[in-house]
Amino acid sequence: MFIINEAEEKDLQTIFELEKELFLEEKWSYFQLLEEFKNRFSKIWVLKKEGEVTGYLIFREFPPEIEIFKIGIKRKHQRKGLGTKLLQKLIEVGKEKKISKIFLEVKASNLQAYNFYKKMGFKVFYKRKNYYGKEEALVMLKEI
Numbered sequence: 001m002f003i004i005n006e007a008e009e010k011d012l013q014t015i016f017e018l019e020k021e022l023f024l025e026e027k028w029s030y031f032q033l034l035e036e037f038k039n040r041f042s043k044i045w046v047l048k049k050e051g052e053v054t055g056y057l058i059f060r061e062f063p064p065e066i067e068i069f070k071i072g073i074k075r076k077h078q079r080k081g082l083g084t085k086l087l088q089k090l091i092e093v094g095k096e097k098k099i100s101k102i103f104l105e106v107k108a109s110n111l112q113a114y115n116f117y118k119k120m121g122f123k124v125f126y127k128r129k130n131y132y133g134k135e136e137a138l139v140m141l142k143e144i
């Protein structure tokens with residue numbers, strides 16, 4: 001069983017621990033997470049499994065668009081469909097709010113994430129050269 005809720009400030013420390021586990025040099029600091037939490041355009045959702053924060057999603061709403069900044073699932077719970085549940089909920093909520101496009105940006109070498117987004121129906125919309133050092137960033141889009 002899992003539930004998806006808006007994060008509370010007390011969840012940010014666990015999200016920060018997950019950032020360190022999942023994103024290495026691209027991790028956000030606790031301060032960045034806190035700033036995002038306070039930003040009125042931003043939302044942070046947490047997925048809790050047996051009461052434990054196991055995944056999170058950070059996005060901003062600029063109707064009619066949403067931009068995803070981060071999605072992460074604790075490594076030991078990956079590949080069990082939880083990331084899919086988070087994105088499905090975002091798509092569902094987006095449709096209710098008349099959102100028509102969801103954008104995100106992913107490092108070209110992050111095949112795990114690329115495959116995940118592709119399976120969720122996102123398509124490469126634009127390639128940004130040398131975005132992450134020498135690496136390309138893929139801007140992906142899903143119309144909902």
Ligand SMILES: CC(C)(COP(=O)(O)OP(=O)(O)OC[C@H]1O[C@@H](n2cnc3c(N)ncnc32)[C@H](O)[C@@H]1OP(=O)(O)O)[C@@H](O)C(=O)NCCC(=O)NCCS
Binds near residue numbers: 072078
């Ligand atoms: C990307 C991420 C959120 C996916 O969450 P998840 O719960 O593991 O994904 P799901 O179990 O819902 O997988 C759905 C599909 O994504 C693809 N996928 C997920 N993990 C994959 C992997 N390691 N290798 C290849 N494809 C993968 C598969 O197509 C999978 O479907 P399948 O299991 O039926 O083959 C998770 O792997 C993660 O936290 N990664 C590290 C952080 C990150 O890179 N985030 C994205 C950039 S912001």
